[in-house]
Amino acid sequence: MGFVSILPYIVVGETSDADYGFTIGRLKFFSATRELDATPKDGRYILNDFNPSADPLDVELTFSFRRSHEFFSGDRAIGGREAILGIALFWESRTSARRGTGSPVVFMQDSKMNARCIAVHFESGTLLGDVILRPKVFLVKPSSETDPRFAQIPGSVFGAFGGGILVSVDRSAGSFPISEFRDPAPSAPLWTLHMDWSDPLLDPFTKDHFEIRINAAHRNYDAVRMVPNETQKPAIPVALKEILTTSLFALFTKLKASPDSWGGIVHGDGIPGSIGDLAWTYLNEGGWNTRSIPELLADIRREFDI
């Protein structure tokens, strides 16, 4: 069996959702038989009342393809009329050091693809940090048709639908305050940073005390724009990652400038949900090194994978 180095067939991308009529119905999280509270916040699902050391986790995604027949014939075909395709939840977790797939749903040209469900199971004590889930379509069995557009190798992955679903198993239900404003003035910057607190060990990490403000009227707004989607995490643009990096760097610089409160922060004295608590979490879970500016910047950039 040979391989190809470049995909010779159409790749299903984020913009193809509409073409195949892919829609996500529900995303549910269970631990044993108990359904978990997982409200999406800032592009990620934070599991509440969940202990990743002791609790197993099941994720179920209900989806539909309104025009799944387009996979098999027509301009958008990728498999051919006799092909058998599959869709499964692919997962990866850099922080857990592992990746894998859930059980697939297999479908053919005449399959009804309304309200189908794909799932993935995680044993207790196996996850750490964040997990990204992506529904991906792949080839199960090729069609006998000879068309260069059609994949021939079982297991060939055509692409993911959406930018991925980010699930955090270790974070408290805090949020990263980002807001938008509109200032079309040519001199108005793309973004500004608001930092105003009196005691970081007590003041909550909320927009009153810390906020990144993005100018939606700026000519470069598209470079930092995240397309909102209730159930999926859009990919974070690199330019926005740079803004997050700079903002967190500014946060830590200001915190370190106050030796008394900084001492409390590194000892974990911040009350839960406070600015100091967030900083302590980054220092301990992220292992950020604040001894020098280059090392801190490198650790923050590593957090955002840039």
Add this chain to the structure above:
Amino acid sequence: MEIGKLDRRTCLEIWGDGNCLPPIDTGLLSPDEVIIRLKCKDAFASYAELSAYKLDASVALSLYYEILSFEGGFSLRSAADDAVWRRLSVQVLPDYVAVRWGASADGVLPGDHYWMKPQRVWLKCLWWYCHLSRQGTREETKKVLEFGSTDAIQAVVERPGDGGFRVELCREIMKRLTHAGFSVEMLKRVMKLNTTRVCLVEPAFFSGGIPGYVDSLIGGLSHA
């Protein structure tokens, strides 16, 4: 199993310039950490004659199956946590790490193998090496490791990729080391070939599943 965590900043303060091993204060260790030290003492006593990869393979087996075993309460979650490995390497077992990675001629300890570079931390590398080589039984795993080398550790463990290890795929590739005609050199080439092909094909859904996928990788070596 209760093992503490050590953040990078504190670790750096403890480590200093790396001219001497951090002192071990057994009074500050948890009961489980004390047991880990005792198990290491027993294990290393039988490894006195071993060095280099033979020591690596023996320690890997003991770590995975006895000292930090799932049955004993160690978890994948802990194994993925660099703060746990920093604690073990720098505050619980630094003297045992030094058996393999002692000070160089200039008197400086190789910090990379203790805590500085997460993918090179010796204890972590060995635990994951064994996990990614695991076969049905301890004896079968041992047999696979006997065919390995320090190059195999690097090829399998030090390049997990952005999204983490594909555990079953690694185990299948490592299993091939016991097959006639398959060498560590081939394993390294297979791992490299895999990094390009796995972008296009999901091994679990390949014809014949993961074994079929590995067969195709090996078959593709002659064309690579």
